[in-house]
Amino acid sequence: MRLAVSKPPKPLVSVKDAQLHYRVGSAFSAMRGHSSVVKAVDGVTFEIQKGESVGLLGESGCGKTSMGRLLLKLEEATGGEIEFAGDALSGLKGPALKRYRAKAQLIFQNPFEAVNPRFTIRATLAEPLENAGIPAAEREGRIIEALELVRLPQPQQYLDRYPHQLSGGQLQRVVMARALILQPDFVVADEPVSMLDVSVRAGVLNVFRDVRDRLNLTAIYISHDLALVRYVCERTIVMYLGRIMEDGPTEDIVHEPLHPYTKALVAAVPVPHPDQSHDPLPIGRGAPDPRNPPSGCVFRDRCPLAFDRCAKEAPALRPAGSRKVACHLF
């Protein structure tokens, strides 16, 4: 009897030790002992399989948007390597870069900032088609198709309107339609519903899930809200000060967070009914300072479990059961 050896599938996206360090402030502030480098992304490694949806979760400023921009090559990594379908992003130029731009799309946080207020919805959606060289005769059909995909009923009625004549939820669907119109393989959605009212948010999230499944999209969903990430992603990556703290199945993270930071993050999420814990959070006060991260483990100044080694040595991201955790306790 022969054992079938299943080789792990080749990942669509592969990120190895990625860094994005921004230079900030003046030489003067550097002289005064303030570091003049913000390590927005600092040694991040993960892979994404085709068709997977991964949530990028963490507090404001932890590097989620920066990571998203690296993945879309909107920003050049200052270290490490990112590959898409086997090709290094750093080497993409000319026509290859143009093809990548069509294949990998960004959905912005604020729909009103994502579109040109002087363009009608038709012009907004025609632009990427035009850039991709789609003949004019085909465009209208593609536009209608894309609007139907995001479940805008009777799409014709919106074509000649301007963005301010749509509600936030409708406009966010248009923004999604624009990201999807060239049939990308990969989308990065950066807090796509944070500007929307709750009663319409659910509709946009449902459209996102539905479209992703129908087109077998690979997706990164950036958010600081674990409840939303859980709704759209089977896997979650938790970031803190530019690094990955924990990476694993979302349900496992929700029910049994391992990393001390993830534990606090999960405990902090309020739920819409009275049956919830009011215990103090297992985390120190204060906000992470990206200019002066602590030595060793970047979380140690707020970690209730920190011990000697945490100040001396940065924990590596290591496998722990179903996931990976960066903490000396695992």
Added chain:
Amino acid sequence: MTETLLSVRDLKVSYQVGKGSIDAVDGASFDVPRGSIVGLVGESGCGKTTVARALTRVIADNASITGGQILFDGQDIAALPEREMNALRWRDIAFIPQSAMNSLDPVYTVEYQLNEVLRRRGGLGRRQARARCEELFEMVGIEAGRLGDYPHQFSGGMRQRVAIALALALNPKLVIADEPVTALDVIVQRQILDQLRELQSMLGISVILVTHDISVVAYVCDRTVVMYAGRIAEAGPMDAVLMEPSHPYTMGLRNAFPDLKGAASGVLTPIEGAPPNLAFPPPGCRFAPRCPFAVETCTTQQPALGMVAPDHRVSCHRADEAAKLRQEAARTETWLADA
């Protein structure tokens, strides 16, 4: 002394826009019991800030209170001359504006800004004011050593704590906080809410907490007032309103909120459509165009705020069928646009 600190009766506030006007708040009634936190919840544009500002009478230039009463400790402050009203502000009623974090004056230290209230408004001397500043900072959990810092030297969460310290400066009876945690990360949000709750019970004050997030209401509030399109949809004890809502809009809100403690397979159900344009509100119930339970009467007659329990009011023509509607509302199909 009665149990009720604040009683809002049929409050109307309108904004002058061009030649016309919009009734942003059109007959709002609710109570704030002493020593409680009341959550005023609803979606963007429903009139939460307008109500909150009307209660302190710090309203926009084009706004006016066109009707109703605001009974504070039994006195109608809607009718109070501005001079007397001004004497109540900070001392009796303190207001923390929406995005208070960003409304601290960047050119003055926070101690200077606290002193403005303590010395100018409260008449404290230099020494007393300093002691009070230190006490206030301790209350909100910031080291007194940072009193001399400027707002930009604090994180967003700390600025929000400073705003709370400022509101508490003169020991008010009522604090009105407009979206105090909306722009904050979950961890900071939780820490601020814990602080607010602790101070509220320690000082025995009442708080009106304006928010669009029913999870925030569920976490800290004793009572809930749900607004929709300028009116009160439902008001009552927090758990009764959230767990056994009697207004279809509240039922819909519950379905639209993710619940981290709930089943993974739970589906979020949106409320189709959007709130009405307040310049041309629909006749009858304002929720009718989006309500899956609307009947004939709903489109012609405005529902009154009626009692479903001694302490629980609802404005819906079908409030007496609430138990049945709740069951139907729990099903996603009920809310599909063309059902």
